[in-house]
Amino acid sequence: MLGWELPPFFAGGVGVVTQNLTAALANRGVELVFIMPKGPEGATSPHMRLLIGDVESERPMSAPPAPPLTEDQVVEELEPGKVVVRREPGGAILETWEVPSLLGPYAGPAEYEARWKEFAGDLRLGVEAARKRQRRVPGAPGPTGTAPPPKKKAGPLYGPNLLEEIDRFANRVVDLVQAEGIHFDLIHAHDWTTFPAGLRLREATGKPLAIHVHITEYDKTGGKGADPRVWAVEHAGLHGADKVIAVSQRVKRQCVERYFADPGRIEVVYNAAEGAKRKPRRIARRTPTVLFLGRLTLQKGPDYFVRAAARVLEVRPDVTFVIAGTGDMLPKLTELVAELGIGDRVVFAGFVGRDKIYDLYEHADVFVVPSVSEPFGIVPLEAMQSGVPVILSRQTGASEILRHVLKVDFWDVEAMAERILEAVSYPRLRAEISRRAENEVKRLTWADVAHKTEKLYRRMLDQPPPPR
Amino acid sequence: MTSVCLYLQIHQPWRLRRFGAFDIGKGHGYFDDEANRTILQRIAALSYEPTARTLTKLAREHEGAFRCALSMSGSAIRQITEYAPSALAAFQELVATGCVEILAETSHHSLSALFDHAELDAQIDLHRQLVEASFGVTPVVFRNTELLYSNALEARVAGRYAGMIVAEAPTSGRSPAHVYRGVGGTRLLPKSERLSDDIAFRFAEPNWPEYPLTAAKLAEWIVARGGDVCGLFLDYETFGEHLREETGIFQFLEAFPGAVLEAGADFAMPREVLERTEPKGVLDVFEWTSWADQGRDASAWIGNPLQDEACRVLYKLLRRTKIRDDDPALLEDLRRLTASDHVYYMATKAFGDGTVHDYFSPYESPYEAYIVFMNVLQDVQKRLGLPALTFQG
Numbered sequence: 079m080l081g082w083e084l085p086p087f088f089a090g091g092v093g094v095v096t097q098n099l100t101a102a103l104a105n106r107g108v109e110l111v112f113i114m115p116k117g118p119e120g121a122t123s124p125h126m127r128l129l130i131g132d133v134e135s136e137r138p139m140s141a142p143p144a145p146p147l148t149e150d151q152v153v154e155e156l157e158p159g160k161v162v163v164r165r166e167p168g169g170a171i172l173e174t175w176e177v178p179s180l181l182g183p184y185a186g187p188a189e190y191e192a193r194w195k196e197f198a199g200d201l202r203l204g205v206e207a208a209r210k211r212q213r214r215v216p217g218a219p220g221p222t223g224t225a226p227p228p229k230k231k232a233g234p235l236y237g238p239n240l241l242e243e244i245d246r247f248a249n250r251v252v253d254l255v256q257a258e259g260i261h262f263d264l265i266h267a268h269d270w271t272t273f274p275a276g277l278r279l280r281e282a283t284g285k286p287l288a289i290h291v292h293i294t295e296y297d298k299t300g301g302k303g304a305d306p307r308v309w310a311v312e313h314a315g316l317h318g319a320d321k322v323i324a325v326s327q328r329v330k331r332q333c334v335e336r337y338f339a340d341p342g343r344i345e346v347v348y349n350a351a352e353g354a355k356r357k358p359r360r361i362a363r364r365t366p367t368v369l370f371l372g373r374l375t376l377q378k379g380p381d382y383f384v385r386a387a388a389r390v391l392e393v394r395p396d397v398t399f400v401i402a403g404t405g406d407m408l409p410k411l412t413e414l415v416a417e418l419g420i421g422d423r424v425v426f427a428g429f430v431g432r433d434k435i436y437d438l439y440e441h442a443d444v445f446v447v448p449s450v451s452e453p454f455g456i457v458p459l460e461a462m463q464s465g466v467p468v469i470l471s472r473q474t475g476a477s478e479i480l481r482h483v484l485k486v487d488f489w490d491v492e493a494m495a496e497r498i499l500e501a502v503s504y505p506r507l508r509a510e511i512s513r514r515a516e517n518e519v520k521r522l523t524w525a526d527v528a529h530k531t532e533k534l535y536r537r538m539l540d541q542p543p544p545p546r
Numbered sequence: 547m548t549s550v551c552l553y554l555q556i557h558q559p560w561r562l563r564r565f566g567a568f569d570i571g572k573g574h575g576y577f578d579d580e581a582n583r584t585i586l587q588r589i590a591a592l593s594y595e596p597t598a599r600t601l602t603k604l605a606r607e608h609e610g611a612f613r614c615a616l617s618m619s620g621s622a623i624r625q626i627t628e629y630a631p632s633a634l635a636a637f638q639e640l641v642a643t644g645c646v647e648i649l650a651e652t653s654h655h656s657l658s659a660l661f662d663h664a665e666l667d668a669q670i671d672l673h674r675q676l677v678e679a680s681f682g683v684t685p686v687v688f689r690n691t692e693l694l695y696s697n698a699l700e701a702r703v704a705g706r707y708a709g710m711i712v713a714e715a716p717t718s719g720r721s722p723a724h725v726y727r728g729v730g731g732t733r734l735l736p737k738s739e740r741l742s743d744d745i746a747f748r749f750a751e752p753n754w755p756e757y758p759l760t761a762a763k764l765a766e767w768i769v770a771r772g773g774d775v776c777g778l779f780l781d782y783e784t785f786g787e788h789l790r791e792e793t794g795i796f797q798f799l800e801a802f803p804g805a806v807l808e809a810g811a812d813f814a815m816p817r818e819v820l821e822r823t824e825p826k827g828v829l830d831v832f833e834w835t836s837w838a839d840q841g842r843d844a845s846a847w848i849g850n851p852l853q854d855e856a857c858r859v860l861y862k863l864l865r866r867t868k869i870r871d872d873d874p875a876l877l878e879d880l881r882r883l884t885a886s887d888h889v890y891y892m893a894t895k896a897f898g899d900g901t902v903h904d905y906f907s908p909y910e911s912p913y914e915a916y917i918v919f920m921n922v923l924q925d926v927q928k929r930l931g932l933p934a935l936t937f938q939g
Contacts, residue, residue: 393567484913492568499567500917504937506851507920511913514894 079112080251080265080272080279084123091456092292095325095349096268101125102528106544108535111260113275115247129258131250131275240271241307248274252282264535266290270308273315280318286538289319294332297377297451313337321538323347323531325454326475347530348479350522351459365396366502369442369466371435371457372449374405379448379471379488384411386448388418389495390502395423397502402427402438439464443508444501448488449474458483459522462515467508469497479522482515548723548768549775549814549823550806551735552614553689553711554782556594557655558586558622559887561908565921571928576879581908583629590630593786598636600785600796604803605645612803613645613813616782617689617711620653620673621885623680634680641681647815648677649711650685656884657847659690659699660834661861665868666702669881687711687816691886693737693779693837694844697729697830704730709820711779714739715835715842723773724826725819733820734829737779737837741768746784750793758794761801765809774823776811779837846890846903852916853889859923859935860884866930876929883922891915 079100083093100110100123110126117130252275255262265287267276273289280287295304295312316322316339324330324346333339368387372378380401387399401411401424408426415424430438439445445461446469454475458468462482470477471488484497501508532544563578604612616637618626626634640646652658653672658665670688678684686708690699693713703710714722714737722736744764748754756763768776781788789795806813834844848854864880867873891907892915909915920937927935 389568481911482913484917485910493566496566496568497917500921503567504917504920506855506937507913507916510850510852510894510916 079110079126080267080275081112081114082269082271084112084114084117084128092269094352094456095292098350098352098524099527099531102524103531105525106528106532108528108532111262113251113254115243115250115271129254131247131254241311244271244274244311247272248278251275252278255279255283263539264288266531266535267315267319268292270295270312270315273311273319277315277318280320286320287318288321288323288534288538289315290323290325291316291329291333291453292325293453294329294336296332296336297329297453299376302376309337319343321345321534323534325349327478328451328473328475329453345534347527347534348475348522349454349456349459350524350527351456351463351519352524365398366394366443367398367400367441368444368446368498368502369400369402369438369461370446370448371402371430371438371461372447374401374403374407374411376407377450377452378403378405379450380405380407380411381414382448382450382488382491382494383446384414384418384420384424385491386446386494386498387424388420389491390498391420391423393499394502397423397498399424400427400438400442401425402430402435404429435460436464439466442466444469444498446494446498447471447474448486448494450488452476459519462512462519465512465516467501467511467515469494469501480515480518482511482518484511548771548773548811549819550768550778550811551775551814551816551819552778552780553617553649553816554597554614554780554785555617555689556622556782557619558582558589558625559655559885560621560625560882561585562888562918562922565918565925567917567921570921570925574925576922576925577882582625586625586629589783589787590626590633592790593783594626594630594633595636596791596796597782597785597799598633598640600799601646602636602640602643604800605640605643608803608807610645611807611813613647613815613818615647615649615687615816616640617649617651618677619651619655619885620669620676621655621882623676627680638681641683645815647687647817648681648683648685649687649689649816650674650677650707651689652691654881654884655691655886656881657691657694657857657886657889658884659694659702660844660848661857662864663702665861665864665884669884687735687820692846694834695734695831695836696834697832700728700732700831701730704728704732707732708817709733709735711735711737711777711816712829713737713779713835713837713842715837716829716831720827720829721773722777723771723775725775725823726827726829727825729828729830733825735775735777735816735820737777738771739837741771741776742778742780745778745798746780746788749795749798750789759798761798761805762809764802765805765811768806769809769811774826775814775819845895846893847886848889850892850894852892852894852912855937856889856892856916856919856923859920863923863926863930866932867926870930873929876926880926883919888915888919892919 081096085093085097100112104110104125111129112123112126113129113131115131117128121130122128262285265276265279265285267273267287268290269292276287276289295308316333316337322333322339322344324333324344326348327346330341330344330346333344334341370380370383374380383401390397412426415421439461445458445466447455447458449455449471450473452471452474458470458476458480461468468483470480470483470485472485473488477485484501486493486497529544529546536542536544560577561581562576565574565576601614641648650670651673652666652669653676654669656665656669658669674685687710688703688707689711693711695710695712695716700710710732712734716734717726717736722738726734726736728734741764744759748756749759751757785795785799803813835842836844838846848857860880860883864884867877867880890903891909892912893903894912907915924935
């Protein structure tokens with residue numbers, strides 16, 4: 079399996095999905111070797127063999143599987159890139175390292191270049207330091223196969239051009255597989271950054287390739303200004319793969335309509351919900367609170383949320399709107415809030431770490447997902463697990479399967495405002511939705527996703543279907 | 547000899563339009579006239595009119611040996627009158643054969659039997675007046691909305707009717723092939739559920755071992771089962787709408803009377819059966835029973851917090867409006883809201899499992915149904931000049 083990120087090393091949305099999927103597949107007895115471009119020296123995974131196709135270092139790093147994590151060994155992300163791993167019962171922090179999220183599946187080449195320039199000076203120092211360190215202790219795994227010794231500002235070992243990185247990774251993967259003498263039946267590549275690697279490995283080994291489309295360039299850009307270079311990489315993957323896994327019907331449609339992919343080779347496998355992290359606890363409030371949580375980008379539709387808020391406040395001036403998250407639209411949004419004169423009712427909470435997200439849910443009466451274009455969307459599932467009624471954009475993959483939510487079109491600000499008003503006014507509605515939604519989301523399991531995925535693997539290999 | 551009692555139910559609600567939170571207090575109408583007209587005209591063409599003509603033909607052909615009963619909610623009669631006058635004429639022609647009995651029910655297909663007995667009486671009166679005006683006959687057998695029945699209801703209507711139509715559920719453990727008596731003495735005619743459902747649900751089911759169902763086969767089963775009566779109670783739309791013409795349902799209907807008579811049974815209207823048949827025993831029914839959903843109880847309409855609140859607020863506003871007695875238009879709007887359909891759409895118990903609730907609902911979810919209904923009630927509150935409603939969890 080080829081991926082660009084995997085928690086705790088890079089904890090983006092796709093990383094979380096990949097982590098859950100691989101764990102559930104391993105649970106079914108599917109043996110996995112996971113190759114990613116970057117990770118800490120000696121990094122391991124509890125349920126699969128992890129290989130780092132380090133594109134800068136001379137030699138690959140690999141390590142045997144570590145024992146599975148127990149419940150006390152909490153893995154969490156405090157802020158983007160800063161990861162804390164607790165590996166001792168009781169939660170003592172044993173290792174801390176920073177993983178700058180310069181590279182992520184959401185970054186296009188242009189954004190990547192900008193980020194690179196911003197961090198370049200700092201990074202060059204880091205690269206040098208890391209190289210020196212590597213020469214001193216080449217590839218030494220930590221005790222019990224855990225993460226490398228703590229180091230501040232280890233820095234990312236990436237060049238300034240994302241497309242070059244992707245290409246280098248593709249070559250590196252083939253070398254790595256051959257050098258390590260890895261035997262496998264099938265290749266599974268996650269998102270465009272690993273498609274070239276998947277294609278080259280398929281070419282080199284003749285093994286069938288499944289590509290997993292979690293997001294397309296069209297979703298990232300809200301349909302405007304898609305990068306033709308990214309499109310070309312996606313296009314090549316969609317046409318060169320033996321099977322395509324799309325996380326929703328809308329992603330499948332995009333693959334067909336925007337990339338002219340063969341619909342017969344695309345299978346929809348929806349994501350599932352992670353096990354609830356915390357028991358929901360409703361906090362009694364005097365005034366209703368409505369929550370937005372997500373990156374403040376065009377794709378997530380925060381501006382529609384703000385406009386709907388203004389409409390709601392015309393009728394119910396006592397409602398508080400919380401916007402949690404950060405992103406390039408923040409300045410525009412603060413301006414819009416000022417322009418609409420609702421600054422006293424809108425709170426910008428900034429970036430909120432995963433451990434604090436559940437506090438937000440507990441204080442929210444309604445959770446709004448106004449996404450313009452969302453391939454799937456795990457976040458509404460988390461809100462449902464936490465007992466918060468969700469108003470969900472129909473332009474999300476998740477809305478194709480969720481029933482115990484209120485659905486709106488992202489552009490229909492009037493309807494969005496009405497649903498917010500209604501959810502705020504009718505406590506029984508919230509209670510009933512929240513009760514039924516918690517049940518609904520419980521039925522969306524990674525075990526099911528893994529079962530469907532294994533079934534697809536076996537079809538690709540002409541094997542009989544797996545048991546349930 | 548077994549008497550076959552074929553009773554067909556006709557009902558159409560006034561569906562609400564998508565009345566949003568911002569519509570409250572703006573003087574907007576509540577009902578989706580366009581949707582109601584379109585749906586009614588479609589069903590009239592597919593089912594009401596062709597079935598009425600077929601029944602009329604059968605009544606004439608068999609010279610009175612074929613007879614049946616219709617129950618038409620007031621809201622159905624009024625929409626048919628307004629939107630499908632030729633279907634109304636077909637029904638009038640059918641009733642004029644003298645072979646069809648029209649049953650008493652509530653004017654607005656309401657759940658007033660569960661919530662407000664004064665309103666129940668008022669709606670039964672309204673319905674009687676409408677049936678008299680439209681068809682020139684006076685109903686003598688009562689049929690409550692969705693065959694909801696309990697001792698409490700029977701006590702309320704005892705002595706006023708020649709009898710009542712009930713679901714099979716109240717006879718649990720006893721054969722539905724007989725007439726029974728309620729604790730207050732009202733004669734009760736039960737539904738023969740299995741034989742009715744053979745037509746309604748299994749007729750067009752190719753995986754059913756008995757498929758295809760012929761009129762002769764069903765007649766044979768009715769006679770073989772025996773008993774005094776066979777209550778075949780069906781949704782009228784079974785003929786032509788739920789089961790389209792292509793399924794052969796009309797050929798079945800045309801062949802049915804001849805097959806029954808030939809097999810050695812006869813047809814009777816409910817009032818005839820109830821008058822001449824000795825009750826087989828007393829039915830003591832504490833909990834509401836009905837002909838709907840798995841439980842054959844009232845859980846399709848009451849029991850979830852949304853439905854209960856919607857009904858509570860609705861009947862409160864209805865009582866206030868009646869006490870004021872100065873706004874007949876508002877009273878009519880509220881009565882249209884008493885139709886059981888509105889709370890049926892709010893059922894969450896099986897939402898998403900592809901049940902009949904989903905089939906009949908004009909809404910995307912039960913939550914939408916509740917929201918629209920409550921928004922309308924908030925608007926009613928404003929029309930009454932009362933302070934805005936607030937709701938507790």
